[in-house]
Amino acid sequence: MSENTTQQTQTASTDDRSPTDDRSPTDDRSPTTTAGETVEQTREEWTEYEFRGETKMAVEDLDVHYGDDHALKGVSMEIPEKSVTALIGPSGCGKSTYLRCLNRMNDRVSSARIDGSVTLDGEEIYQDGVNLVELRKRVGMVFQSPNPFPKSIRENIAYGPKKHGDLDTGLLARLLNRSDADERDELVERCLRDAALWDEVSDRLDDNALGLSGGQQQRLCIARCLSVDPEVILMDEPASALDPIATAKIEDLIDDLSEHYTVVIVTHNMQQAARISDQTAVFLTGGELVEYGDTDQVFEDPHSERVEDYITGKFG
Amino acid sequence: MAGASEADAQLVEPNTTETDAVAGVAVGLSAVLFALAVAAMFERVSLTGSLFGVQTVTLLGGLLTALGVAVIAFGAGSRLGYVKTTPDPSAGLIAGIGAAVPWVVVGGAVASQTLGLGTTVGAVAGIATGGVAFALTVLPREDLGSTLPLGSLLALTGLVFLTGVIGPTWVWELGWAQQAAITAEFLIPVATLFTTLYGGWASAKAYGGFGARGRHMGAYVLVYLNALSIVAFLFILVAFVVVQGIPGLLNGAEIGLGTGPQTTILGISVTLPVSVPFVMNGVALFNDFQGVLPAIVGTVWLVAGAVALAVPLGVGAAVFLTEYADRGRFTQVVEVATNGLWSTPSIVFGLFGFAFLIPRFGNGKSLLSGMITLGFMLLPLVVITSREAMLSVPDEYRDASAALGVSKWQTIRSVVLPAALPGVVTGVILGVGRIAGETAPILLTMAGGTFVPGSQTVDVIGGFQFTASPPFVANPALLEATSALPYQLYALISAGVGASSNVGNADEFRWATALVLLIVVLSFYAIGIATRYYFRRRLTHT
Known part of the structure; x- marks a missing residue:
């Protein structure tokens, strides 16, 4: 299928040199945008990606407006279960917006208007009666800059389950001898182990989380996200504020997490996307999904010339 | 970089180090003079007396003259090339205006008063002198410009004091319809203070070798x-x-077992080992020593009541405004209104309490009316500062909490409020400082007599009674007039001689009341600062 499209592209560029369909890699006269991006028509089949396994989340014709700004234009893609999906693209291309649509975090932006459909395990999440608490428990999120609460490490992990009533360690529970302190400590240990942080912090769980290093804070945020037992983990450039060693740890962690969780990660770093992801979606300026496919195919043999330019560093 | 290395090279020359030392001594001299002038202004140093065996005025004059001469010598030495410095072409306009102002005063005063030439001539002479000083500052090179006019000013002032033209008993009757005179006790410290500021600035510039570094040193000394x-x-x-x-406070105070009054703490009767009658007694005919206990207790309850009313309301309003209400016209109006309320004069709040609250609470002045009035006064500040504190809580916390599926109210309660608490407490501290010293509102809403007997000390906790009919609770203590320290102070001052014979030495009694008020307000501050420290620590250390 993918080879077929590639051939079509090449045929089109060599045989049919119509001005609207001009994407020859050797053609110097191809029109460019101010950012150095070549103008080309996006083809629907570039974003059709067929995979084995179950579909975890499916997005259909998603449009997002921030006021008058059309941030995301008709994006459709399916995200396979228990894999790593990377979203790449230049700044302002809408990849973070897309990510925030997957757990309805954009609802918190008052100017945002969202049209289209997003399903989680076949259930529409943009309909009346959706329980946002349940949705966000099942679709967790890790942010660009580490944002632990100004509480102890233990409190940070236990925060979500406590607020959902799964853990009760309050005064009343302790007085009635119904405290879940043991369950909490088990949960804290499990989450920290899963986030590869346990060995570094096991002896100082009562210390304030703000005293950790940036990389440790980010892994704590991942552990905190794991504490509510999500199915999908959304990561918005989780390593962009970290040094290379901390980044490597996060990348290893993402690899481990993909065995049990569906991971969707936005990144600016194309090498990172190539290293850790199973499939890659490329968003380009204007909020379009230009290409979506197997990571090896997207990086080695992209259908779109603009994607190739972006990946090889000609713009972005 | 070249300039810096040049300066380094100069530093190793022994000659420069000596002049550096001289300039440093001049800066130190101005600091000493400054301290002396402040002390003299508050009569901690007597102008008629002597210091170190020298008449105070003579000493001030001598030091000023020495400082002036040193400043001029340094400027002239630099201009003639004896001292290596890096001056700018001019001292600048601001320095010029700064030097002109005192010279206008000096020139005008000398022409019109000392020489008796009249106001018009004085004004002309003043402007002329100022103009000369301005020109002498702006036109020559910086080293001369910033030392010569100011150094002469210092030397002139010093000489005037030194020669006794203005001595400790000097008085200038202004001859106005009202009685007004400028005395030496006022003029000498003020003149010393101002000229010393100039002298310190000029010698600091000299110490820095003029130029950019000199200006830096000058500003540094001024700020310090x-x-x-x-x-x-x-x-x-x-x-x-x-x-x-x-x-007054320690009047009749005793330390030792069994000296203090008996109190009941948690049902056990204890005799306190200290006795400070001033804070443990009221005023009564047969008291050995009179005191202000009712006013102290009144103030504490007043502030406690106002805080208990204003903090929950204010924080609640701030939560609504920052977390729930859309930012727009409505929040703007609320913001303007709260700012306006905070700057409303306290007597207006007092009148409101007098006209609105008093008729509703037993038609007489009462502790409850006072609490509510002061609570309303405190409310706007609590709203303003809590709002600021909540706005400064990073949105990342809210996002992180929302992404975990935690509801908005739970996020506010367990993330936003704890992070905002130190700011809220700061606001409450500021507000309490204001309301605890407020006299006008309590004068209208709650104050009882000037000399309150100890038996009338308000007992809010013990005042609660259960009743058979709704609302089942009554507290007569809240509905009685009582006293508070600021009001007590005001009443003592305005009570007059006849009434104050009641308390023996009335002056002592007043000052002791003022001291107790200061201590009470400062203890509220201390409690607030400790609370803020606790909450801040919890955020950063756990």
């Missing part, structure tokens, strides 16, 4: 002297109240 004087004023003010208030 300013900060010092502010701290000094504050310290002197508190020290003044303490010194005046201590005798």
